[in-house]
Amino acid sequence: MKTIVKLTLLIFFMEVGTAWTQTLYGTSSGEISFYSDTPLETIEALNQKSGAIINSDTREVAVQMRITDFIFPNKLMQEHFNENYMESEKYPTATFKGKIKEQVDFTIPGTYSVTADGVLTIHGVTKPVTVKGNIASTEKGxxxxxxxQVRPEEFQIEVPSLVITKITEEIDVSGRMLLVKR
Incomplete structure (x- = not known):
């Protein structure tokens, strides 16, 4: 599975003209989580198998994960998530492809606030998004x-009226990854 993610991301960068001499940082064990909290229910899940690549020369970034790799504290909730909401057999992956707006020299150690503009594909629907975050350049990577935040309705994820009050309109998505030089 990790090989598929790496290959997909590598092909993406080749398609946009990345030369082999450019500096790539990557991981296949990044963490992405989501969280929704209402008075009736808290929903949270963690995926620790997310793949990501950053080309430090072009500032292009790509992230890919398998939907079924999200783990929930409640197995029944995980089953409903995959079968009823995300239709994971039909739409097995989610991706982000974008570019960091700020001019950052990742060879200089430090923490940088960054914004990436790109496209997010979930449930077979692709939408433009802006993602804010921080990148710390260290000797390890x-x-x-x-x-x-993601609004399920924007990605044609149907929430039955029976459980609509258990899921927030906007789902908080966060990620943490250590990308090492490739």
Whole structure:
């Protein structure tokens, strides 16, 4: 599975003209979580198998994950998430492809506030998004942290009226990853 993610991300960068001499940072074990809290229910899940690549020369970034890799504290909730909401067999992955707006020299150690404009694909629907976060450049690589919100209805994720009061209109998504030089 990790090989598929790496290959997909590598192909993406080749498609946009990335030369082999450019500096790539990547991971196949990034963490992405989501959270929804209402008075009736708290919904949260964690995916620790998210793949990501950052090209430090072009500032392009790509993230990909399998939907079924989200783990919930409640197994029944996980089953409903995959079968009823995300239709994971039909739409097995979610992706983000974008570019960091700020001119950042990742060879200089430090923490940088960044904004990436790009497209997010979830449930077979692609929408433009802006993601804000921080990248810390260290001797170990790039530590990426980000947060943004997703509205299920914008990605044609249907929430039955029976449970609509258990899910917030905007789901908080956050991520933490250590990307190492490739």
């Amino acid at each position: 790039l530590k990426l942290e980000f947060k943004f």
